[in-house]
Amino acid sequence: MHEAIARNRFRSVVLVALLGGLLGMALFALAEAGEPGAGAVGLLAGFGITGIGGAVTWLAGDRALLWSVRARRIGHADAPVLHNVVEEMAIAAGLPLPAIYLLDDPGPNAFATGRSPATASIAVTSGLLACLDRDELQGVVAHEMGHIQNRDILFMTIASVMVGAIDVLADVAARVARHRGRVRARGRDRGGAVVLIIVAAIVAFVAPLCARLLYLGASREREYLADATGAFLTRNPDGLANALERISAAPVHASVNSATAALCIVNPRQMTGSDSWLSTHPATERRVEILRRMAGATYQAYEDAVRAATGKSVVPRGALGLAPSPAPTATLARGATPERAAAYHAARDGTRRRAGYRTVRCRCDAQIQVPADRAAGSLRCPRCAVALSSG
Amino acid sequence: MEYLIPGLIVLAVLWFIFTYNSLVQARGQVKNAWSQIDVQLKRRHDLIPNLVESVRGAMGHERGTLEAVIAARNSAVGAHGVREVGAAEGELTRALGRLFALAEAYPQLRATENVSALQEEVASTENRIGFARQHYNDRVTLLNVMIESLPSNLVASLGGFRPAELFEIEVSAERDVPRVSFS
Numbered sequence: 001m002h003e004a005i006a007r008n009r010f011r012s013v014v015l016v017a018l019l020g021g022l023l024g025m026a027l028f029a030l031a032e033a034g035e036p037g038a039g040a041v042g043l044l045a046g047f048g049i050t051g052i053g054g055a056v057t058w059l060a061g062d063r064a065l066l067w068s069v070r071a072r073r074i075g076h077a078d079a080p081v082l083h084n085v086v087e088e089m090a091i092a093a094g095l096p097l098p099a100i101y102l103l104d105d106p107g108p109n110a111f112a113t114g115r116s117p118a119t120a121s122i123a124v125t126s127g128l129l130a131c132l133d134r135d136e137l138q139g140v141v142a143h144e145m146g147h148i149q150n151r152d153i154l155f156m157t158i159a160s161v162m163v164g165a166i167d168v169l170a171d172v173a174a175r176v177a178r179h180r181g182r183v184r185a186r187g188r189d190r191g192g193a194v195v196l197i198i199v200a201a202i203v204a205f206v207a208p209l210c211a212r213l214l215y216l217g218a219s220r221e222r223e224y225l226a227d228a229t230g231a232f233l234t235r236n237p238d239g240l241a242n243a244l245e246r247i248s249a250a251p252v253h254a255s256v257n258s259a260t261a262a263l264c265i266v267n268p269r270q271m272t273g274s275d276s277w278l279s280t281h282p283a284t285e286r287r288v289e290i291l292r293r294m295a296g297a298t299y300q301a302y303e304d305a306v307r308a309a310t311g312k313s314v315v316p317r318g319a320l321g322l323a324p325s326p327a328p329t330a331t332l333a334r335g336a337t338p339e340r341a342a343a344y345h346a347a348r349d350g351t352r353r354r355a356g357y358r359t360v361r362c363r364c365d366a367q368i369q370v371p372a373d374r375a376a377g378s379l380r381c382p383r384c385a386v387a388l389s390s391g
Numbered sequence: 392m393e394y395l396i397p398g399l400i401v402l403a404v405l406w407f408i409f410t411y412n413s414l415v416q417a418r419g420q421v422k423n424a425w426s427q428i429d430v431q432l433k434r435r436h437d438l439i440p441n442l443v444e445s446v447r448g449a450m451g452h453e454r455g456t457l458e459a460v461i462a463a464r465n466s467a468v469g470a471h472g473v474r475e476v477g478a479a480e481g482e483l484t485r486a487l488g489r490l491f492a493l494a495e496a497y498p499q500l501r502a503t504e505n506v507s508a509l510q511e512e513v514a515s516t517e518n519r520i521g522f523a524r525q526h527y528n529d530r531v532t533l534l535n536v537m538i539e540s541l542p543s544n545l546v547a548s549l550g551g552f553r554p555a556e557l558f559e560i561e562v563s564a565e566r567d568v569p570r571v572s573f574s
Contacts, residue, residue, distance in 0.1 A: 080508065084515035091427060092522035094420075094530075233522075 003316035004150040004225060007218075012155045015214055019162050020050035022207045026173060029199035053165060054158075061157045062113040062121055065263070069256050071101035071123045078102070082129060085138050086122055089145045092233040098122045098148060107254030108132065108247045111263035112144040113157045120148045125254050132243055139230050139240030140247075143265055146229025152222050159215045160259040166211045173200040219262070219280045224314040227287055228302035231294060237302075241291035248284040286310070410546040417534040421555045424527035428558065431519040432467070432480060438513050439464045439487075445506045446490075449497050456493055460486040473556045480520070487517070524558050531555040 024046030031042030057064075076083040083100060090097045098114070101123035108128040114120035122144050132140065147153050231237040244266060253268040261269045262280045270279050281287075286309060293305040303315040443457055450457065463483040470479035491510075500506050535554040538547040546552075 080511060081515075084511065084518075088515060088518045088522050091431070091519050092526060094424065094526045235525075 004152075008151040008155040011214065011218070012158045015155075015159055015162055015211070016050065016054045018207075018210060018214070019053075019166060020047050022166070022202075023047075023050050023169065025202070026169070026199055057158055057161045058115060061161045062115065062119070062153075065113050065157060065160065065260055066101055066121060066123060069103055069105075069123070069260050071103045074100055074102045079129060081134060082124065082137065082141075085134065085141050089138065089141045089233055092142070093145045093149050093229075095120075095145065095148060098145075100124075102126060102129075103254070103256075105254050105256070106130075107252045107268060108250050109254035109256070109264045109266060109268055110140050110144055111260060111265065112147045112153050113263060114148070114153045115157065116151070116154065117148050120153055122148075127250065127252070127254065128247070131246055131250060135234075135236060135239035136243035136246065138234050139236065139243045140265055142233040143226045143230035143240060145233060146226035147222070149229060150222070150225060152226065156219075156222075156263050159211075160262055163208075163211050163215060164259050166207050170205070170208050215262070216280060220282045221312075221314045223281045223287070224290070224302075224306055224312075225316075227291060228299055228306075228315055231291060231297050231302060232299055235297040237291040237294045237297060241288045244284050244288050244291075282310075407546055410543050411550055414534075414537055414543065414547055414550060414552050417530070417537055418552065418555075420530045421527070421534050424523065424530045425558075428520065428523040428527055431516060431523050432476070435483070435513070435516045435520065436464055436468050438509065438516060439483075442506075442509050442513050445503070445509055446494065446497075446500060449500050449503075450493065453490075453493055456486070456490050460490050462486075473558055477558055484517070484520075487513070528557050531557055 024043045027042035027046040027049075028039045029042070031045075032039035074083070079100075079102065082102075086100050087097055095117045098112070098117075098120040099122070101121055103123055103125045105125040106127040108125055108131050110122065110124040110128055112120060112122050122141065124140070128140065129137070147156070227240060230240045234240070247266045248271055253271055254264065256264065256268060258269065261267050266284055267279070267281045270281065271284075290302070290305045290309050293308065294301040295304070299315045303313065306312060306314050439460060443460055447457060460483070463479070463486040467476070467479040467483045470476045491514075494500055494510070500510075531554075534552075537543045538552050538554050
């Protein structure tokens, strides 16, 4: 996945450079208009502010985001199943255990943030824990682990803080332009006022647009790739597909701020509607359709399914060769409702059917699913220990 | 022209260093991945006596299954080396799978909070072992491909790198513990 990692690092740098350039330009024009010849000071101030802002975002952007949604850090005793699932997925990805945060919000959703796997955090809402079973939760956590593994978290955290900062800046620029433009127009220096208004217009309208385009440009591909990683790590595309369906069908949506909304597994502010150039995520039905279409839990299978559904290619070439070993035994949470158990078994049976399992019935009425390559005659019923003929 | 030969030698040395370092890195990742499996296997060994004690009340007459779990656990604790550990842990996975399959038939177990918490822990440990094995095998495959393919195998043989063994326990274990449903 080093292609995806390199791409995210590059985009983060471009985004910070874009902001620095804009701020430098704005302050240059402001200083020059106020005191001819002082432009250089303004330019340096612009770069300085961006540098400091970038450093603060790098060091504390994730904590600022988590703080802004009132997430609280939890341990194993607070939510054992969530904690176990996160630990399982960290092991599957070979990454350190991220910090786990819980949001008291009835709307089901989840996001990841941080600048590197070592400093990453995963946050889920209480609504998510309430409405997903273990396999579905595993799918969601694996999707977030995909964002961590591909360093999407670095770009997404910087971008959401920067997009917010550019919005504030644009707002200030628009006010300054209106105010100063009026003052200057009455005075002698009309040329300065015109320059100021042009620069302010660029900062106010073009900058937010550029920042959004840069952010949106690849955000849907990032989500597809994280879905692919989720399916690969869990070896169970149905878990993630079911989770996406449940999240988008929930009666209430997570009420997070707009900076965080774009990081969520399903954008709570764009729950309905199909793909448009403004959507941060692909349409949920499309994502589910792709996951259900996968013939096996490999990156190659995801790539084939995406290509069939959208004509696009989202998986970097380096990942296509990763062939998975057989899936570990997934389990149903104890105390699950009968309805949940039935859904779990249906999903499990589907996966096994695709893998070519046969069903054998014992005399004691136990139904046993057998892998296709299992040698006949060596099978015993695990309930009554009678030898079974696998016909 | 007189720089051509020295230039090529410098390039070759740089390539050698780079390849050697990636081999060292790959070997380190295999080692790390193995120690992660080890951690999870220990966790499982520690949990099993508690689990067996807490279900003994309800499942007393499934004595054979319970004894098999304990016996498999004890021999897994004493196992050494990739193959031996693989075989012993496979036996333990099979025994636990039988226990879980049977436990489905005792609804009163699900009502006991302690038992359901323990079952979650054991189940999670099973998953972790599976995922750790999956990750270890991925790393081993990566290292072995480097050791065996041209031209990195030249560096590998000079540096004394040997292929690592795949950890295969649950492939056969999974086949012996298919899902059971009583109708």
